[in-house]
Amino acid sequence: MTNIRHLVEPENFTLEEIEDLIDKGLSMNADPKPYANVCQGKIMASLFFEPSTRTKLSFDSAMMRLGGQVLGFSDASTSSTSKGESLADTIKVVSGYSDIIVMRHPKEGAPLLATHFTEVPIINGGDGGHQHPTQTLTDLITIKKYKGKLDGMKIGFCGDLKYGRTVHSLIRTLARFGNKEFYLISPEELTLPSSLKAQLEKQGVKLIEMRYIEDVVEELDILYMTRIQKERFFNESDYIRLKNSYILDKDKIKAAKSDMIILHPLPRVNEISNEVDTDPRALYFEQAKLGVYIRMALICKLLEVGPYARG
C-alpha cells in the first residue's frame, strides 16, 4: 500500500467510492463465499476505549467472515492508557501488532489524531457525539438494497435529533447524494442543532420541522427512528418526560405507504413498539445484519484485498 486510506468521517470517501462500497457490500450479502478467505493472515485491532458491544461485534463478525483474526480490548480501563500512555503511542504500538485498526473513543477527534501516528488504516467506530461513519454506511446499504437508490426520496427523522450523531451524519451524506428535503420530527428540546441546519440550508436543503409522526408519515419513503439516549440528558426528569413522546406503534404507521421502510440504528429502548417488528416495512434488524456486509467491504477496501485487490 503506497497511500494508506482511513475512514474517519463519511466525507473521506467520494460519492462514487461510497456507492461502489455499497455495491460490493451487497454482493457479499448476496453470496459471501468468494470472500471467506480474503483476509486470511490479516489481523484487525479492535480498540474500544469506550464500550460498545454492538459496534464491536459487528466489526468482529465482518473481519471473521473474511477469514481474518481480531485482537483488542472492549474497555479502556484495562489498557495502557490507564498507565498514562498517550493515544499517539498506543496507536504507534498497536499498528505494529495489526494490519488495520478499528477504534471507538469518547473524545471527538481521537480517530483523526490516530491517523497521524499509524502505519495501518484506521476506521472510526465512533468518537464521542461526533462521527460514526460505519453506521451511516450501514444506513445507506439498507436504503440502497430496499429502495434501489440513494437520492430523490422523502425521508423523515424522528426522535433525538439534537444529540443523535447517526442522524447528523446520515442527513449530511444523503444531502451529498442529492436529497433535497428532510422531515425532522422531534420535541422542541431535541431539534437538529442550528449550526447543522444553517449548513444544510446553505446547500439548498429544505428542512421541515414538526412535532408528530402522523403529520407526515403518509408521504415518507423512509422513516428513520432514533433512541432517546438517557446518557445525553442532564437530568432524569427531562428524560422521563421525553423518552415516551416518540414511540412508533402500528397506529402511527397506518397511513404510511406500503413500501415505506423503517430504520433504526439500534439498540432501541421503547421508541419502536414490539408490535411493529413483524411489519414487513420494519427493517432495523435487517439493517444491523447489512452492517456486517458493508463493514466487510470497507475492510477489504482499506486493506486492498478481495474485490479491492490491486492488479
Add this chain to the structure above:
Amino acid sequence: MTNIRHLVEPENFTLEEIEDLIDKGLSMNADPKPYANVCQGKIMASLFFEPSTRTKLSFDSAMMRLGGQVLGFSDASTSSTSKGESLADTIKVVSGYSDIIVMRHPKEGAPLLATHFTEVPIINGGDGGHQHPTQTLTDLITIKKYKGKLDGMKIGFCGDLKYGRTVHSLIRTLARFGNKEFYLISPEELTLPSSLKAQLEKQGVKLIEMRYIEDVVEELDILYMTRIQKERFFNESDYIRLKNSYILDKDKIKAAKSDMIILHPLPRVNEISNEVDTDPRALYFEQAKLGVYIRMALICKLLEVGPYARG
C-alpha cells in the same frame, strides 16, 4: 437448515441423540484431526451476561478446535443490555452476526426466550440456578468413557444438593437412562429439593439420603462431589459452618472400589483434598477436558457439520 435445533435443557434431546453425541465426542477425543476444519468460516457468538470463565473457555476451545471463530462478551456490563436493550433484540441482532449462539444468563428461562427470536441455534451455557445442560453432557461423556455405560450404576452425590443445579440435571438425566437408585449425601440444610424428590420418586427412582460419605462409599460406582457455593447462601456463618463438612480425602475413599470414579463439575474450593488428585479414580480434570469434546460434538450437531453434515 430447515429446522433449527437448540439445547436449552437435556430433555431437548432424546436418549438416542445423547448417546450418539457422546459417541461422537469420544471419537473426537480419540482422534481430533478429522474435525480440525469442520467449522471453518463459522462464527460462534459467546454471550456471557454473567461471568463464567470456565464454561466460556471450554466452549471457545471447542469451537476453535473445530476451526471456527468466536466473538462475544464475558460480562454484561459492557453490552447493549446496559443501554436498556431487551434480550430479544440482542438475540435478533447477534443471530445476524453469527452462526451459533452460546449464552449464559443470570435469569432462569432466558435461553428459552432467546430461542423464540434467533435465526441460529442457541446453546444454554447456564441460566441462573436452573439448567446447565452441557455440564450434564460433560458428566455423561466421562461416565461413558470410564464406566462403559450410562445405566445400572450406584451413584452417590455429595455436597450441596439443594442449590447445585448440575446435580439436579444429572440425576434427572441418569434416571432417564434407567438408573434407579441414587445416594444423596448432604447436610440436612442442603438436601435435594422436595419437588425434585417427588418427581423422581414418581418415576420409580429410589433416593437414599444420608449424612456421611463413609456410609455408602464402598458400594458406589460413581461419587459425584459438588462445591458448596458461597453465593447460594444467605448468610456467611451458615457457609462457614457447612463448607468444610463434606471434604473428600484419602481416608474417606479407603473403602471404595478400585474402579469407582470421582467426578466434580469444578471449580472446587476445598471439598476435595489435593491429596486425592493423584488417585487414579480422581477424574475431575479429565472430566473438564472431555467437556471440550462433548461441546465439539454438540456444536457440530447443531450446525449440521462434520459428523452431522447432511448427506
Add this chain to the structure above:
Amino acid sequence: MTNIRHLVEPENFTLEEIEDLIDKGLSMNADPKPYANVCQGKIMASLFFEPSTRTKLSFDSAMMRLGGQVLGFSDASTSSTSKGESLADTIKVVSGYSDIIVMRHPKEGAPLLATHFTEVPIINGGDGGHQHPTQTLTDLITIKKYKGKLDGMKIGFCGDLKYGRTVHSLIRTLARFGNKEFYLISPEELTLPSSLKAQLEKQGVKLIEMRYIEDVVEELDILYMTRIQKERFFNESDYIRLKNSYILDKDKIKAAKSDMIILHPLPRVNEISNEVDTDPRALYFEQAKLGVYIRMALICKLLEVGPYARG
C-alpha cells in the same frame, strides 16, 4: 513432546538457545510468510490475572501471525479464581483447553508454580515485580538487529532502576552474554537493589552509578530508558518530585554517538520527550514491533513447530 519446556525466567534458556531464538525471530521479521500457518489448529490460552494490554496484544498478535487461535481473559475478576479456585486447578483445567499458556500474575512465583501442574508449555508474561522474560527477549532482539551483537557494548540504564524489573532482567542477561560494564543513571532513591548489585559484582561486572544522563551519554552504545511507575511509589509527592527528573530530550542526546540506540519497554509517560521520536536512534516503537517476532519464535520453540519442528 516428551519434555515440555517453559519460559519462566531468561535463565531457563542457554545463551545458545537465546541467540538461536533471536535469529529465528529476525528471520520471521524479515519474511513472515513461511510461518503464517505453522500454528494452525493450535490454541494459546492467555491468562491475565492482572491486566496488561500491551503484553497481551503482543502475544495475541504473535500467535495469530502464526495462524493459531487465542482464548483467555484479560482480568482475573471474571475468572474462576474469584470463586476461590486455586491457581493449580485453573492451570490443570486450562491446560486441557489449550496447547500453550501465557500467564501474567500479580504474585511472584505464580508461573513457576504453574509449571508443576500443566500439561502444556507455560510462558511467564510477568509475575509481579519479579520476572518478565519476554520483555528481555524483546530488548535483546532489538539490540541484535541494530548493533549486530549482544556483547562488548557500553550500556546505560536510566530511570527507575529499583523497581523496574525489565532493567534487572536485562542487565542479568546481558551480563551472561559477557557485557562487563553498565552505567546506572537514576535518582538516589531509585538505584539498583543492593542484592542485585552484589550478585553482579561477584560475577565481575562493573556498575557505574551516576545521577545525570549527560555524564555518560557520549560514550554509550545503548541508552535504555524506563518509566517511573506511579504504582511503585508509596506516596504521591515522591512520585511527582521524581517523575520529571529523568526526561530524555534532544538536548540530552546531542553529544551521543550517531549509532547509539535508545530503547524503552513502553508504555512511556513523559520520560522521553516526543521530539526524540523522530530521531533515527529512537527505536522504542521498532522494539515493540520486534517483540511480536521474538514471541512468534518463542511460541514455535515451545510448541516444537515451524523452525523448531522435530525431524
